[in-house]
Amino acid sequence: MRDDLTLLDAKQTLRLRAGFPCRWSVWSADGRGWYPRGASPARDLDGLPYFHGDDVVLEVPGERLTVRAARGMEYAHAETTVVPGRGETLVELSPSRIYDAAARGWYGGDLHVLLNRPPQWMAASQHGEDLHVVNLLPDGDGAGDWTGRNLPWSDATHVARVGLACDAPSVPSGSVSKLRERGALIGYANAFRGPVETPEQLVAAGYPGYDARMSVVDAALGIVDSFSSAIGSARAYRRLIGAGNRVAAVAGTPQRLGPIGRERTYAHVEGPLTAESYAEAVRRGRTFATTGPFLELSVDGAGPGATLNLQPGARVTATARVIGPHVERVRLLTADGELAAGPPHEVAAELRVDWPTYVVAVAEEAGQVRAHSSPVYLDVEHRRVAREEDVTFCLRWLDLLEDLVKDREGLVQEARRVYQSRLA
Numbered sequence: 001m002r003d004d005l006t007l008l009d010a011k012q013t014l015r016l017r018a019g020f021p022c023r024w025s026v027w028s029a030d031g032r033g034w035y036p037r038g039a040s041p042a043r044d045l046d047g048l049p050y051f052h053g054d055d056v057v058l059e060v061p062g063e064r065l066t067v068r069a070a071r072g073m074e075y076a077h078a079e080t081t082v083v084p085g086r087g088e089t090l091v092e093l094s095p096s097r098i099y100d101a102a103a104r105g106w107y108g109g110d111l112h113v114l115l116n117r118p119p120q121w122m123a124a125s126q127h128g129e130d131l132h133v134v135n136l137l138p139d140g141d142g143a144g145d146w147t148g149r150n151l152p153w154s155d156a157t158h159v160a161r162v163g164l165a166c167d168a169p170s171v172p173s174g175s176v177s178k179l180r181e182r183g184a185l186i187g188y189a190n191a192f193r194g195p196v197e198t199p200e201q202l203v204a205a206g207y208p209g210y211d212a213r214m215s216v217v218d219a220a221l222g223i224v225d226s227f228s229s230a231i232g233s234a235r236a237y238r239r240l241i242g243a244g245n246r247v248a249a250v251a252g253t254p255q256r257l258g259p260i261g262r263e264r265t266y267a268h269v270e271g272p273l274t275a276e277s278y279a280e281a282v283r284r285g286r287t288f289a290t291t292g293p294f295l296e297l298s299v300d301g302a303g304p305g306a307t308l309n310l311q312p313g314a315r316v317t318a319t320a321r322v323i324g325p326h327v328e329r330v331r332l333l334t335a336d337g338e339l340a341a342g343p344p345h346e347v348a349a350e351l352r353v354d355w356p357t358y359v360v361a362v363a364e365e366a367g368q369v370r371a372h373s374s375p376v377y378l379d380v381e382h383r384r385v386a387r388e389e390d391v392t393f394c395l396r397w398l399d400l401l402e403d404l405v406k407d408r409e410g411l412v413q414e415a416r417r418v419y420q421s422r423l424a
Helices: 119-128 176-181 199-204 212-220 234-242 275-283 388-402 411-423
Strands: 012-017 022-028 051-053 056-060 065-070 078-082 088-092 106-114 133-137 159-162 165-167 185-187 226-228 248-250 264-268 287-290 294-299 307-310 314-323 329-334 337-342 346-353 357-365 368-373 376-380
Touching: 012 022, 012 065, 022 056, 051 119, 078 088, 106 226, 119 133, 119 159, 159 275, 176 185, 185 226, 185 275, 199 388, 212 226, 212 234, 212 388, 212 411, 226 234, 234 357, 234 368, 234 388, 248 264, 248 275, 248 287, 264 275, 287 294, 294 357, 294 368, 294 376, 307 314, 314 329, 314 357, 329 346, 337 346, 346 376, 388 411
Parallel strands: 012 088, 106 133, 133 159, 165 185, 226 248, 307 376
Antiparallel strands: 012 056, 022 051, 022 065, 065 078, 106 264, 264 287, 287 368, 294 314, 314 346, 329 337, 329 357, 357 368, 357 376
16 A cells, blocks of 8 residues: 555645544545645555645645544544545545543543654654643754743643653652652553463563553652553552552553554543643543543442441442443453443442452453553552462562673662561
8 A cells, every 4th residue: 555645646635624633544446545736755554645624725636535434532533435526526424422431530641652753743743643741752953942831733632741751761760759848640651462471471572662561660669659561460459559559540552553542541630631630640540541442440339549447347339331332241350350240331249348458340252451541549547459479470570580681789679578578
């Protein structure tokens, strides 16, 4: 397939209008993509060409074309075919909403966007995907000029900030407290690749240079606020929280995977959306990570990030709800395994709490995690969950890690002492 901005037969004019910024795709029967002048050719994971904007004009051939308008995961797509005639051909398409997260106090962000494209592209992409929050990772000179300030295209429901979240491997030793004082989140831009169900697989699956293998250390020592990706590495995430670590479930979209916002971290914000209110919500674990579905979790009225302190034998009711396509099963999980499961859209179950645990909600399709919530923690007499099997898992992870890294600051040993104390 070939993307040509101008060809000899591109003699007709097509105007695309939705009434708000969208992601547009225009392609001909032979798979060629068509773009406005000056746009960079791009393809999504489905192989479709795309660009962002509204009331967009482009030159196209006078042949049958397919036109699609989409707008991120909160919307369905609208599609039509057209044969442009002489003069200007107007196509009006408006993708319909599947859900409105902001109306429920939830705002979706992509915490992993490299600042390596022109500002106009970033602005068009964020608004075209209706992505509430974008964390831009510096990739060159000049980015530091915007640290701590919203970028110019931000508005009441769209915030773009450089350095809102920092990648743990790039944080210098001793800088964590300073970054926290500035309100920055600290986590991992990349987690793991491949199957990660054993400590051996985890240690073998880290990305060099963005080594989430150290998350077992950083989570125990309270260095990181979150774990990415709770979607792609769900089992590793549950091992960490089952071992007594309190880190939020987050996600981010590597840019090689197409439009920004394909994975989002939704955070429940108190009051107006700002970079600070969003970061605080993530830091408190009021989140779920998703590739599309809107996922809600409630345990006796408390949502993700909450801690319920209970007496032994107390009973609670957990409920998971999901909105959106591509979900076959919704599950409620505790530290000890599955509490309940069923088809969309709601699953509920009662749980007797005899020892510390947690509850998370997970939405799945074909065995793949599509959305994963942060936990509601269920403490018992002020004791937090520290499941022996999960703590032992993390200790084995540390043993393997110690063979790979030079523990110059004694962090691995310090983390080991933390986990060993939890076994008691």
